Amino acid sequence: MSSAIESESSLPESWQVDLPMFEGPLDLLLHLVRVNEVEITEIPVTVICDQFQEYLHLMEELNLDIAAEYIYEAALLIFLKSRMLLPRQSEESDESGDDPREDLVQRLLEYRKMKDAAQSLAEIHTLRQGVWTRPHQKLPEIESDETIDFGEVSLFDLLGAFKQVVVRYEHEHPPPWHIKRDFFSVRGQFERLLERLAPKRPLDLVEDLRDRSCRAEAVAAFLAVLELARLRLVRVHRTDKGDLLLYRTPREIQQHELEAIQG
Amino acid sequence: MSERKEMEAAIEAVLFVATDPVPRARMLELFGSRDQKKAEEALDAVLDRYQASEERGLMAEVVAGGIRIITRPELHGYLRKFFEVSGRSRLSMASLETLAIIAYRQPITGPEIQELRGVGSAGVVRTLLERRLIRISGRKKVVGKPFLYRTTREFLMHFGLESMEDLPPLEEFEEVFGIVDTNLAETEVEAPTVDASVP
Numbered sequence: 514m515s516s517a518i519e520s521e522s523s524l525p526e527s528w529q530v531d532l533p534m535f536e537g538p539l540d541l542l543l544h545l546v547r548v549n550e551v552e553i554t555e556i557p558v559t560v561i562c563d564q565f566q567e568y569l570h571l572m573e574e575l576n577l578d579i580a581a582e583y584i585y586e587a588a589l590l591i592f593l594k595s596r597m598l599l600p601r602q603s604e605e606s607d608e609s610g611d612d613p614r615e616d617l618v619q620r621l622l623e624y625r626k627m628k629d630a631a632q633s634l635a636e637i638h639t640l641r642q643g644v645w646t647r648p649h650q651k652l653p654e655i656e657s658d659e660t661i662d663f664g665e666v667s668l669f670d671l672l673g674a675f676k677q678v679v680v681r682y683e684h685e686h687p688p689p690w691h692i693k694r695d696f697f698s699v700r701g702q703f704e705r706l707l708e709r710l711a712p713k714r715p716l717d718l719v720e721d722l723r724d725r726s727c728r729a730e731a732v733a734a735f736l737a738v739l740e741l742a743r744l745r746l747v748r749v750h751r752t753d754k755g756d757l758l759l760y761r762t763p764r765e766i767q768q769h770e771l772e773a774i775q776g
Numbered sequence: 777m778s779e780r781k782e783m784e785a786a787i788e789a790v791l792f793v794a795t796d797p798v799p800r801a802r803m804l805e806l807f808g809s810r811d812q813k814k815a816e817e818a819l820d821a822v823l824d825r826y827q828a829s830e831e832r833g834l835m836a837e838v839v840a841g842g843i844r845i846i847t848r849p850e851l852h853g854y855l856r857k858f859f860e861v862s863g864r865s866r867l868s869m870a871s872l873e874t875l876a877i878i879a880y881r882q883p884i885t886g887p888e889i890q891e892l893r894g895v896g897s898a899g900v901v902r903t904l905l906e907r908r909l910i911r912i913s914g915r916k917k918v919v920g921k922p923f924l925y926r927t928t929r930e931f932l933m934h935f936g937l938e939s940m941e942d943l944p945p946l947e948e949f950e951e952v953f954g955i956v957d958t959n960l961a962e963t964e965v966e967a968p969t970v971d972a973s974v975p
Contacts, residue, residue, distance in 0.1 A: 536870055537895035582895045623892060626946050630876035631869065633944065637935050638867055643849030644936070649795045 538586035539624045541568060546621070553621045556614055558597050562590040593617065697730040700774045702737035706759075707766065710747065715758035718749070744770055783807060783818035784825075791822070797842025797933065819843075840932035841939060865907075874900045878910050879931070880946055883924035885916050901925065909934065 535541045545564050546553055565587055572579050596613040612618075710716055718738060725731040738759065741747040746766060750758045787803060800819065807815040826836035826845065834845050847855060855861070867875070870893075877892050878884055889897045904910045913926040927940070937943060 534869075536873060537893055539894035580895065586894065620892075620894070624894065627873060627876050627880065627892060630880060630944075630946060631872040634876055634879075634935065635867070635869070635872050638872070640849055641934055641936055642864060643847075643852030645847040645852075645855050646844060647792075647795050 536628075537580075538565075538583045539621060540628070541565065541583070542586065542621060543625055543628065553625065554618055556618060556621070558590065558593045558614060562587075562594045565590055589617070695727060695729060697733040699733050699736045699740065700771075702730070702734040703740055703771075703774055706734070706737055706741060707746065710759060710761040712761050712763070715750070715760050718757040718759055740774055779811075780814055780818055783811070783815055784822050787819055787822045791826075791836065791843065791845050794844065797838075797840050797844040799842045803843065837936060838938050839936055840929050868900075870895075870897070870900045871903060875904060875909060875927075875931075878904070878925050879927050879940075879943060882926045883913050883916075885918075885922035885924055887922055889925075 535544065542561065542565065543553075545561050545568075546556060549557065549560060549564075551557060569579055569583060569587060572583075593613050706716070706721075709721075722731045722734055725734055738747070738749075741759070742749055744766065745764055746762055747759045748762055750760060752758060783806075786806060790798060790803065790806070803819060804812060804815050823836050823838075823843065826832075826834060828835040828848055833847055833851055835848055836843055837846055873893055874889055874897050877889050881888070881892070886898060886901060889901065901910070905912070908928055908930045910925045910931065911928050912923045914924045915921040916924050931937075932939065932942075
């Protein structure tokens, strides 16, 4: 902090002030009480008030931000000072606890208690920094319902266990699905249709195509029908309703014709 | 006799593995109801063996309602060097003040802390919460329903306290500090006699 002051302020070196760090206005007040060597209960408001103000001016000169809490306490001190300057209304009030400082005194006493406690905690904290313990770790998980008795494990137990592992592994790692591309050949459809076509019994083409498993098979079947027609193995009739009927001709298929049909 | 030795060994083993302070009663549950007296003796023997001593790196401490094994604080430097720990966890004076207020006046709300310290303390309270030294224990039934704060088990462990009753009473501080002053005055007066008695 002092280095910051050195660099930022243009004050001559002799002006450098070693400012103690205060935790707040109450801390500063305690400091002033200590410096003035007075009891908290006998706090000389006028003196302390002036010193408090001086300190705030000093902070201002050093361009330190003055927290609102300081200003609040300063205002309170000024208020107390004015109260102290006013003549007491009666002599009795002096002893009947009508001291305007009382509230402040109580706060300072309580704060000093806490500060002392904090100081002692700080000392313990420093000491306890040196204490190391085992880090948290996961304990081995042993299933409580199954007792492990190594004496009774036979080779068969081991094999059984291994089999279980394999079964579980296979269950958890099923073999991959091999997706095959369906392949329909015109020749396959050609042969199928030829087989289905009984003599004199018509085959409904549209119905047959509709029964195919997929588009590719239907296309292959349709091409096969064209081949059948080209080789004059079927005749295609169109009914009045628009149905297409295939009739088998009496012509027999030649081997070379069949072989000529491309897949 | 050998049974007693085994008890001691078992207690030592549990303390070694446990990462949390082991309550005394929980430790004694290890042994049968008829052996409780012997078990108590065994436990005390182990605690005795684990008292801080110069030739040992470990010691037992009774903290947060249980017993645990810790390293001797004096060996901090070696541990830091070995585990290459450079930073120190510091608690600022503001944190310590706030912690002291919460410890001695719990349960207490944020505004009450601020009143006692004379400065805003929300940031400090948050830091203490993050370090798990304090916890929110509820809300006060007043306007605004502010959170109430309490110290944690972590707090006891960090400060090596067996329970909250182990916190030095506040009045004691005053006395201690008062006594320190009078002692100083007395020693100044008695200084010559003290010097004479010391060879």
